[in-house]
Amino acid sequence: MSALASFIQAFSSGKIRVVDLTQTLSPEFPQITLPPEMGQAWPFRIEEASRYDERGPAWYWNNFSCGEHTGTHFDAPIHWISGKDLPANATDSIPPQRFIGPACVIDCSRESASNPDFLLTKDKILSWEKMHDRIAPRSWVLMRTDWSRRTSAVDYQNFDDTGQHTPGPDVEAVKFLVQERDVLGFGTESIGTDAGQAQHLRPPYPCHYFMHGAGRYGLQCLTNLDQLPPTGAVVIAAPLKIRNGSGSPLRAIALVEGA
Amino acid sequence: MILKKKNPILRTRLPTLPPAARSRVALGLTAAAALGRFELQQCSDCGTVQYPPREACQHCLSIRLKWKEQPRQGELLAATVLHHSNDLFFRERLPWRLGLVKLECGPTLVAHLHADVPDAPARLRVAARLDRAGQAVLVGLPDKENVNMAEDRQLREFSCDPKRRKVLVTDGKSALGQALVRALAAAGAELIWVGHAEPWKRLPGFAELERLPQVTLVPLDLTDSKNVRELAAEIGAKVDILLSNAELHRAFGIANRQGVETARAEMDVNYFGLLRLAQEFAPAMRARGADGLASAVAWVNVLSIYALANFPPHGTYSASKAAAHSLAQCLRAEMRPAGVRVVNVFPGPIDEDWNQLVAPPKLAPAALAQAIVKGLGEGVEDLYPGELAQEWLERWRDNPKALEKELSS
Numbered sequence: 311m312s313a314l315a316s317f318i319q320a321f322s323s324g325k326i327r328v329v330d331l332t333q334t335l336s337p338e339f340p341q342i343t344l345p346p347e348m349g350q351a352w353p354f355r356i357e358e359a360s361r362y363d364e365r366g367p368a369w370y371w372n373n374f375s376c377g378e379h380t381g382t383h384f385d386a387p388i389h390w391i392s393g394k395d396l397p398a399n400a401t402d403s404i405p406p407q408r409f410i411g412p413a414c415v416i417d418c419s420r421e422s423a424s425n426p427d428f429l430l431t432k433d434k435i436l437s438w439e440k441m442h443d444r445i446a447p448r449s450w451v452l453m454r455t456d457w458s459r460r461t462s463a464v465d466y467q468n469f470d471d472t473g474q475h476t477p478g479p480d481v482e483a484v485k486f487l488v489q490e491r492d493v494l495g496f497g498t499e500s501i502g503t504d505a506g507q508a509q510h511l512r513p514p515y516p517c518h519y520f521m522h523g524a525g526r527y528g529l530q531c532l533t534n535l536d537q538l539p540p541t542g543a544v545v546i547a548a549p550l551k552i553r554n555g556s557g558s559p560l561r562a563i564a565l566v567e568g569a
Numbered sequence: 570m571i572l573k574k575k576n577p578i579l580r581t582r583l584p585t586l587p588p589a590a591r592s593r594v595a596l597g598l599t600a601a602a603a604l605g606r607f608e609l610q611q612c613s614d615c616g617t618v619q620y621p622p623r624e625a626c627q628h629c630l631s632i633r634l635k636w637k638e639q640p641r642q643g644e645l646l647a648a649t650v651l652h653h654s655n656d657l658f659f660r661e662r663l664p665w666r667l668g669l670v671k672l673e674c675g676p677t678l679v680a681h682l683h684a685d686v687p688d689a690p691a692r693l694r695v696a697a698r699l700d701r702a703g704q705a706v707l708v709g710l711p712d713k714e715n716v717n718m719a720e721d722r723q724l725r726e727f728s729c730d731p732k733r734r735k736v737l738v739t740d741g742k743s744a745l746g747q748a749l750v751r752a753l754a755a756a757g758a759e760l761i762w763v764g765h766a767e768p769w770k771r772l773p774g775f776a777e778l779e780r781l782p783q784v785t786l787v788p789l790d791l792t793d794s795k796n797v798r799e800l801a802a803e804i805g806a807k808v809d810i811l812l813s814n815a816e817l818h819r820a821f822g823i824a825n826r827q828g829v830e831t832a833r834a835e836m837d838v839n840y841f842g843l844l845r846l847a848q849e850f851a852p853a854m855r856a857r858g859a860d861g862l863a864s865a866v867a868w869v870n871v872l873s874i875y876a877l878a879n880f881p882p883h884g885t886y887s888a889s890k891a892a893a894h895s896l897a898q899c900l901r902a903e904m905r906p907a908g909v910r911v912v913n914v915f916p917g918p919i920d921e922d923w924n925q926l927v928a929p930p931k932l933a934p935a936a937l938a939q940a941i942v943k944g945l946g947e948g949v950e951d952l953y954p955g956e957l958a959q960e961w962l963e964r965w966r967d968n969p970k971a972l973e974k975e976l977s978s
Contacts, residue, residue, distance in 0.1 A: 337793040340769060347819070349830055357794055467769035 320567075329537045331529075331545070331562040332382040333458065335374075339381055339531075340463040342501055343474070351377030354559075378557040384549040385495075385503065385518070385528030389556040392523030399525060401555030408527070409548035411494045413450045413564060414442070415538045422455035422477040426468055427507055429480040435487070442540045447492040450529070450545045453479065457499035458533035468506065478505025481516040488524045495527030497545075499535060503528040529562060538564055575861060584858030584907040587658040589702035595622040597636045602697035602705035603950035604962075607641050609676065610634040620676035641694040643672040645709065648688050658701070661859075666723065668709050670695055680707040683721050698727040698948050701858070701908030703901075719946055722862070728948040729810065729867035729910055732757035737808045739764040739789055739846065740815035742772045744921055745871070748938035749812060754783050756942045759863075762804055764789030764815065791815050791842025801849035809863055810945065811850055813843055814871040818923040822884035832885035839889035840896060843870065847900050858907030867945055868904060869912045870897045871937075874953070874961050876915060878972045883923075901950075912950055914941055917957035930957055 311319070320326045333339060341353040354376040360366025378401075379385070387393030388400045398404055416438050421428040430453055435445075445451060455477045460466040468475045478498060479487075487493045496503050496517055503517040513519050521528060529547055544565040549558035591599065601608035610619040612626040613633035625632050648668040654660045666682040672695060686693045692712040697705045708727060711718065719730045731753050738753070740746045741763030753761055761783045765775065768788060778784055787804070790796050817838040819831050826832075854865040875887035876894040894913065901911035918924040920931035932955045940954035953962040965972045 337790070337795055340767075343767075343770070349828075350834065353792075355792060355794075464769045469769050469771065471771070 321565075325567060327566050327568075329534050329543070329564045329566055331532045331534055331547075331564055332560070333531050333533050335376070335381045335559060338463065340467050340501065341377065341380055343467065343469070351379045353377075354380050376559060378552065378555055378559075381559045382531040382533070382562055383529075383557050383559045384547055384562075385522065385530070385557045386549070386555065387522040387525045387527070388554070389528075390515075390518045390522035392519050393525060396525045399522075401549045401552045401558050404527075404549075406548065408494065410544060410546050411448055411450050412446060412541070413452050413497075413538060413543040413545045414438075414445050415452045415454050415535055415540050415543070417454045417540070418477060419454055419456040419536070422457065426475040426477065427505065428455075428477040429505055430478070430483050431480050432482045432486045435483055438540070445487070445491040445493060448494045449491075450495055450497055450547075451487055451491075451493050452497040452529070452532065452535055452538070452545075453477070453499070454535040454538075455499050456536060458531075458535070467501070472507075473509075474501075474506030476500035476502065476506035478503065478508055479517050480505075481511055481513070481520075484516045484520045488520050488526060493526060495529060496521055497529030497532050499530075499532050501531060503530050528557075532562060534564075538566060539568075542567060581857065582661065582859040582861075584701075584855070584909075585657040585661065586702040586906065586908055587700045587704075587706070588656065589704050591704055592622065594624060598622060598697055599699065599703070599705040601636060601638075602699050604953070605944070605947050605949040606638055607695065607697045608636045609639045609674070611637045611639070618672070618675040620672075620678050639672070639674045641672075641696060642712075643670045643693060643695050643709075645669070645682075645686060645689045645691045645693050646671055646677070648682055648686070662723075662726065668693075670707075670709055678707055680709040681723055681727075682709045683711055683718070683724055685711040685715065685718065685721065699910065699950055700727055701910075703905050703910070703950070725862060729912070729945040730756075731810055731942060731945055733759050734809035734863055734866070735760040735762075735807050736810040736812060737762045737764065737787075737804065737850075738812045738814060739791065739842075741765050741778055741784075741786070742770075742775050743814070743816075744774070744934040745919060745937055746814055747774050747778060748934040749814060749941065750778050750781065750784060752935070752938040752942045753812075754781050756946075758783055758810075760785070760807075762787050762808070764800075766790035766792075766815070789815070791845060792837045794845050797845045797849050801853065805850050805853035806857065808850060808854060809857075809865050810867045810869065811846070811854065812869045812871075812941070813846055814869075815842060816871065817889075818883070818886050818921075820883050820886070820923050820926070822881045826885070832888070835886055835889040836892065839886075840892040843893050843896055843900075847896070847903075851900065851904060854909050855904060855907035858909050865907070865909050867910045867912055868900065869914060869941060869945070870894075870900075871914045871916070871941075872897065874915045874917045874958050875976070877961075877965050878969065878976050880976045882926075886923075910948070910950060912941075912944060912952060914944070914952045914954065915958055915962070916954050917961060930955075932957065 335354045342351045356372045356374040359371045361370045386401050387396050504515045508515050547562045549560050614631040615629040617628040646669045651665040668682040670680050671677045694710045696708050698708045700706045736758045763786050817835045857865040873890040876890040879887040916932050918927045918931045944952040
């Protein structure tokens with residue numbers, strides 16, 4: 311049997327399940343917040359074109375608008391200044407085989423619950439590898455924080471008067487994943503692959519800086535990471551083919567084995 | 570005055586309007602009343618003050634008649650109470666008190682009489698007020714202000730006083746929004762819904778608003794059509810006064826900001842936000858234009874003096890306010906059949922973050938809030954609050970080109 315035929319057989323028989331890693335695109339879902347004088351990412355907005363009415367008697371449809379970095383979304387290397395001159399660095403030029411990859415899920419939910427500014431360290435990754443396996447090249451590394459369970463926008467954004475407080479990786483962890491593990495990219499449940507206070511790290515926003523600088527990708531605002539095994543899941547994350555796009559909202563899914 | 574709760578088994582009265590026809594020349598009285606002014610025509614040749622409005626001087630037949638502010642004092646010569654009317658508006662509001670007034674500046678005229686004006690002979694003041702049809706009428710007021718003046722049943726037909734009314738303030742987060750909520754509470758508003766967008770952004774002072782017993786916070790983002798629609802569905806049939814103060818203000822012109830994103834965002838709140846509000850809230854308010862003494866009465870738009878002439882350092886903001894001004898005129902025409910007044914407010918620069926680099930004088934948010942509440946009580950239609958706005962209004966009326974030049978120099 312061909313590889314795809316056995317895949318379909320496993321899929322139809324329920325041996326392979328699909329886990330939806332995507333938040334629903336809605337006007338209520340919060341967007342990235344920058345100082346107000348800066349250029350802003352549009353939140354998701356939707357306007358009815360017609361709904362079986364005088365504007366279109368037999369059909370219902372909407373027009374929507376949003377930024378490239380709205381909702382559950384993909385970051386391309388061109389998003390960051392460190393990746394601006396790389397080849398194949400935008401949503402339309404990234405080879406499509408990069409949109410499918412194995413996932414390593416590092417559970418940081420306990421640490422993030424007690425410390426919203428939790429930073430994932432290289433040591434934590436090494437101890438994860440001791441329990442599971444060495445991170446294979448071209449894997450997605452997904453940081454599970456259970457942040458997606460914060461359903462109120464206030465708790466999800468978690469701002470105080472020093473800015474946002476959400477977990478993310480520290481500088482050494484990102485460099486280690488890129489330079490010593492050759493990962494495909496890094497994914498988080500919060501807004502941003504970097505921590506909420508990552509503007510104070512050196513360099514600022516290390517995950518954006520090093521991942522994109524090395525041609526790697528980002529996934530953010532993921533959900534249902536608690537339904538993935540630490541290893542063995544396959545992530546399918548294909549951004550919209552926007553010409554020279556820096557990222558895109560997408561329907562990220564994972565394939566997992568077992569009932 | 571105690572307002573009984575509405576009897577829900579009785580039909581809600583449909584709005585009717587007092588007689589609205591005026592000659593073109595008589596619109597001068599309305600134009601002045603819209604600004605809260607009492608102007609009558611005065612002959613430039615012999616000085617005779619005219620009433621009713623006319624084409625030629627009643628004394629010397631000169632056609633050089635100018636609208637000028639006039640002293641309001643007069644004497645009540647006679648008073649009467651109307652117990653019958655074939656007019657649809659007045660027959661529902663009987664009895665109705667009227668009086669014959671001799672103004673110190675000359676004319677004798679018939680005016681609607683406040684209950685606190687004693688029977689003739691008595692000193693009184695005359696004001697030109699807009700009625701529910703948006704036309705000027707003359708009102709006789711007590712010689713001296715008293716605290717309960719605004720509660721007069723007849724006067725309430727001409728004013729939009731927030732006392733005992735339910736108000737929606739579309740943005741309670743800004744300094745102006747907070748000041749408006751406090752001013753409305755102090756003026757006796759019964760209930761104040763306070764809109765707030767982007768709940769994760771905590772702004773100083775906002776949390777304290779919730780301690781006011783009249784206040785209910787409601788999530789409201791004018792860029793989100795669904796949000797506006799759902800809030801209108803929830804409270805639209807209760808709102809007596811809608812105060813549209815949410816705005817997006819950035820300090821850019823054309824040349825000092827690349828792209829259109831910021832300008833579009835301003836338009837999305839300042840213009841499309843008003844359009845969304847109007848489409849969702851106006852129908853229910855129109856249906857309640859005559860819903861007893863606490864009917865839907867007013868829709869207030871906080872615009873800007875820059876809606877009249879562009880201020881280039883804040884050029885795209887000015888353009889969005891000009892667009893909102895034009896739309897507000899459309900809304901005014903659509904609300905008029907229901908007797909709901911659309912009040913446009915044209916402040917000069919407000920003392921807030923985005924006017925940091927604008928030199929004083931700047932209008933304090935609390936002063937603007939007071940002016941808006943006062944304007945509602947006086948029933949004006951266009952409000953130019955503060956000395957700067959008044960000064961610019963005069964220049965604009967005198968010569969719009971001169972104001973454009975001044976703002977752009």
